[in-house]
Amino acid sequence: MPAPVAPFITEDALQSRIAELAKEIRADAGAEHLHLICVLKGAVLFLADLIREMTGTVTIDFMALSSYSGGTTSSGEVRLIKDLDYGLQDRHVVIVEDIVDTGLTLHYLQEILRARGPKSLRTACLLSKPSRRQIDVHVDYIGFTIEDRFVVGYGLDFSEQYRNLPYIGVYQG
Numbered sequence: 001m002p003a004p005v006a007p008f009i010t011e012d013a014l015q016s017r018i019a020e021l022a023k024e025i026r027a028d029a030g031a032e033h034l035h036l037i038c039v040l041k042g043a044v045l046f047l048a049d050l051i052r053e054m055t056g057t058v059t060i061d062f063m064a065l066s067s068y069s070g071g072t073t074s075s076g077e078v079r080l081i082k083d084l085d086y087g088l089q090d091r092h093v094v095i096v097e098d099i100v101d102t103g104l105t106l107h108y109l110q111e112i113l114r115a116r117g118p119k120s121l122r123t124a125c126l127l128s129k130p131s132r133r134q135i136d137v138h139v140d141y142i143g144f145t146i147e148d149r150f151v152v153g154y155g156l157d158f159s160e161q162y163r164n165l166p167y168i169g170v171y172q173g
C-alpha cells in the first residue's frame with residue numbers, strides 16, 4: 001500500500017484552473033481545429049479534463065517518452081517509447097504535458113514535433129518547476145508554478161504509483 005499523500009493542489013483548484021486553460025487555448029486558436037498531443041502517461045488525466053472543457057473541433061493523439069529511470073531524479077536522457085498515430089502536417093498542435101522540470105523532455109519533444117511540419121506548435125503544462133530548469137524551453141500555457149518538490153497524483157507517479165489520486169500531493173518518501 002502506498003503511503004497517504006496530503007493534498008497540495010486540490011481537485012477543485014485543478015479543475016477550475018484547467019477550465020481557464022481550455023478557454024485560453026481555444027481563444028488563441030480561434031475557430032481552428034486543434035490537435036492535442038498527450039504525453040503518456042502523466043498527462044492523461046490533464047488531457048481528459050482539458051478536452052472536456054474545450055469547445056470547437058479537437059482531435060487527440062498520444063506519445064510516450066521516458067526521461068526518468070523510476071526514481072525522483074532525471075537521468076537527462078530522453079527515449080521515444082511510443083510514437084504518434086498521425087502526422088502533424090498542417091495541423092494546429094498543442095503538446096499536453098504533466099510537468100516541466102529540467103525541461104529536457106519537453107525540449108526534445110518540441111524539436112521532433114516541429115520537424116514534422118505542424119501549422120503551429122504550442123505547449124500546455126499543468127505544472128512547472130522553474131528552479132529546476134536546465135534548458136530554456138518555451139511553454140505557452142502553465143497551470144501552476146511550484147517550488148522544487150517531488151509531486152504525485154492526478155497522473156503523476158512515483159514508481160508508477162499514485163497516478164489515480166484526484167489531487168496533487170507532495171511525495172514525502
Ligand code: IMP
Binds near residue numbers: 074097101
Ligand atoms: P524533465 O525532462 O526533467 O522536465 O522531466 C519531465 C518529466 O519528469 C515529467 O514529464 C514527469 O514525468 C517527470 N517528473 C518531473 N518532476 C516530477 C515530479 O515532481 N513528480 C512526478 N514526475 C515528475
Ligand code: MG
Binds near residue numbers: 040041043
Ligand atoms: Mg511525463
